Amino acid sequence: MKPTLVITTASTFLLGAGQYVYAQESGFSWEGELEIGVDSTFDADDPAAEITDTYLSLELAFEAALSDRLSAFGGLTLESVLDTTDDRTFDDIGLYFSELGLRYSMGETQVSLGKISPVFAVAWDAAPGFFGTSLAEDYELSEMIGVAGETPLGAGTVSFAVFYADDTGLSDSVGTKRGRTSLSDGGVGNTGKLDNVALQYTQDFGDTTAWVGARHLSAGEGDVSDETGVVAGLRHDFGNGFDAIGEVAHFHGAGGTEDTATYMTVGAAYGLDDWTFSAAATVIDNSGAATDSLVTIGVDRAVTDTFEVSFGLARFDVGGEQSSAVGLSGILTF
Numbered sequence: 318m319k320p321t322l323v324i325t326t327a328s329t330f331l332l333g334a335g336q337y338v339y340a341q342e343s344g345f346s347w348e349g350e351l352e353i354g355v356d357s358t359f360d361a362d363d364p365a366a367e368i369t370d371t372y373l374s375l376e377l378a379f380e381a382a383l384s385d386r387l388s389a390f391g392g393l394t395l396e397s398v399l400d401t402t403d404d405r406t407f408d409d410i411g412l413y414f415s416e417l418g419l420r421y422s423m424g425e426t427q428v429s430l431g432k433i434s435p436v437f438a439v440a441w442d443a444a445p446g447f448f449g450t451s452l453a454e455d456y457e458l459s460e461m462i463g464v465a466g467e468t469p470l471g472a473g474t475v476s477f478a479v480f481y482a483d484d485t486g487l488s489d490s491v492g493t494k495r496g497r498t499s500l501s502d503g504g505v506g507n508t509g510k511l512d513n514v515a516l517q518y519t520q521d522f523g524d525t526t527a528w529v530g531a532r533h534l535s536a537g538e539g540d541v542s543d544e545t546g547v548v549a550g551l552r553h554d555f556g557n558g559f560d561a562i563g564e565v566a567h568f569h570g571a572g573g574t575e576d577t578a579t580y581m582t583v584g585a586a587y588g589l590d591d592w593t594f595s596a597a598a599t600v601i602d603n604s605g606a607a608t609d610s611l612v613t614i615g616v617d618r619a620v621t622d623t624f625e626v627s628f629g630l631a632r633f634d635v636g637g638e639q640s641s642a643v644g645l646s647g648i649l650t651f
Contacts, residue, residue: 344382351375354646361640371406372397376415386423390431392416398495411490415460426468432487433465434458435478435515437532438548440564440599445586446615447629447644449597453582456546456566458532460488463511473520476530480515482507482537505534505544505573517548524554540573558588576605593617607637623650 357369375395382388391414398411418431441453463480482488484507488498498507506513517530527550534544550564563583571578584597594616601609613631620626629644 344388345379347377347379349375349377352646354644356642356644358640358642362638363640365402366638366640368401369404370397370401373407373410378416380420383419386421388420388422390416390418390420390429395492398490398493409493411493411495413490413495414487417487426466428464428466430464431462432483432485433461433463433478433480435461435463435465435480435532436467436476436517437515437530437546438517438564438566439528439550439552440562440566440580440582440584443552443562444564444582444584444597444599445562445593445595446584446597446613447627447646448611448613448631448642449584449595449615449629451613451631451633452599452601452609452611452635453564453566453580455601456548456568456580458515461506461513463513470518471520473518476515476517476519478515479511480506480513481510484509500538503537503539503573505537505540505570507537508535510535524556526552534573536570536573542570542573542575544568544570544573559585561585571603574605576603578603591619593619609633609635624648625650 352374355369355371358367361367373396376392378392380388380390393412394415395410395412397405397409398413399409401409414432416432416434418429418433420427420429435458437458438456441450441457444450444453460483461478461480462483462485463478465476465478467474467476482498482504484498484500486497489496500507500509512535513533515530515532517528519526519528530548532546536543546566546568548564548566550562552560552562554560561584566580568578579602580599582597582599584595586593586595596614598613599611603609611631611633613629615627615629617625617627625648627646627648631642633640633642
């Protein structure tokens, strides 16, 4: 297969100034992101992995005040909901709720109940560059049913949650059906009980942000072990356009197996006028398998105040097989 260029066009909807004032007065706020693109692996040890996926993804989030302290929140996602094993163009698209529930605020303390995204780690969301988060996303917590809270503690903030994997009707999708999650699907955290927990403490030290966290996911059907994880990380803004992030996450009983896995992610970005240059790497030390890794570089350019172009190139080594990918995206915000 010939190398295929990835071209990803993303459009991000954010509140404009007038909309924001109205939202504050009406007690309703929303934001969203629309992404249209092509994601391609252009070189791989396994030729079957050389796949081009032309896709559409839309995320919308809202919060509506029901009283001075109580609000309803939600998130909708429209995207391809099935894994692809061949080239795909705007196919397998389904719509589902990523979050939905009620939030109660008491000063700076908030408690959320419903379908939530528990806080654990940062690199899966903040590693720089087009491909920077690709492997760290393995340990993101999302689409859980439970209770989550956030409250100040000393000079920092504590986030906590008790939860289980969403097995309600909200786990399915409209359009292309991804299927409702059931206990028989197995997987750590998929227990139907509030026996999974996550805890994280975050504190700013001037231009540095530090965090430490822990989580416990109970074994699901077919798993041989609970999973226990810890994470620690730092992010620093040097004030001259340069910022960096580093995070280490370790898991015992990774994925419900008897194995351990340690993720080490580092990344840096340098802003120069309208340009941002970035590099990131993730290494996964698996006790029961070969070491996985990602190395990536990226270049972003702010064309206008509301439009940005992003380019990335990545080399993956996962499961003992190597592959390369390239990406180009356009992001419009308003």
